[in-house]
Amino acid sequence: MSELIIKDLHARTEETEILQGVNLTVRSGEVHALMGPNGSGKSTLAHILMGRAGYEITQGTITLDEIDLTELGTWERAQLGLFLAMQYPVEIDGVTLLDVMNESSLAPEDFQESVEEESRNLGLEGNDLSRGINLDMSGGEKKRMETLQLISLRSRIAILDELDSGLDIDGLRVVSSRIERATKEDDLGVLVITHYSRLLEELKPDKVHIFINGRIVESGEAELAIELEEDGYEKWTSSLETSVTLGGL
Ligand code: ADP
Ligand code: MG
DSSP states (O other), X not given: OOEEEEEEEEEEOSSOEEEEEEEEEEETTOEEEEEOOTTSSHHHHHHHHHTOTTOEEEEEEEEETTEEOTTSOHHHHHHTTEEEEOSSOOOEXXXXXXXXXXXXXXXXXXXXXXHHHHHHHTTOTTSOTTSEETTTOOHHHXXXXXXXXXHHTTOSEEXXXXXXXXOOHHHHHHHHHHHHHHHHHSOOEEEEEOSOTTHHHHSOOSEEEEEETTEEEEEEOTHHHHHHHHHXXXXXXXXXXXXXXXXXX
């Protein structure tokens, strides 16, 4: 059982505070959806969890299985089983998935065959994976490739930042159902950031969290995603504005 615990997390860039007290726990086998308006800090949260430079944590803690992650490098977090599928996946020339797996303590010993099979299942059979991760791939192919990595590496907790953006309908179905299967069969825990309930049709969330201005303002059941898609965030943003205005009086 793995457990990612985020407690009262505050973080900032030089100019502004972006995360303003995030509290969230993601356990093995659970799917948590994080939904919120553009610019609310969702990707920043994902990047800080994975240890991207350029942010200062001013308060709070991040632990994975009781290990404090805040002082660890990105590769060390990955070795512990944390994975980030980035909103904008980067191309890594000359480093292949098999290279990464050779260095991974989590990957199974004889992985070549399973990588080939998974890549066929994910619709990547036409791609030459011996060149470099994501190299010259289309937007949708990169999202399939991110999924191939997280499944092959046997990650324990995956953060999926808008994995659905850039994917066509078939891609969305194949990727979301593969990840859903991993939550059932391999006990993968997932934090999925998305704007659309479509991704959540296959990858069924246990909880949906609404993220506004750097923190979770409400958490609910799966139906909350559908409500959000119909009504937007106004209910929450307008009450926030009211409290800010009142606070300023
Ligand atoms: P979301 O993913 O919810 O759309 P982001 O986390 O990408 O939002 O960004 C939240 C806000 O923080 C934005 O206004 C963005 O410009 C700002 N921001 C994020 N990272 C940095 C950074 N490294 N330097 C300056 N501003 C940043
Ligand atoms: Mg984002």
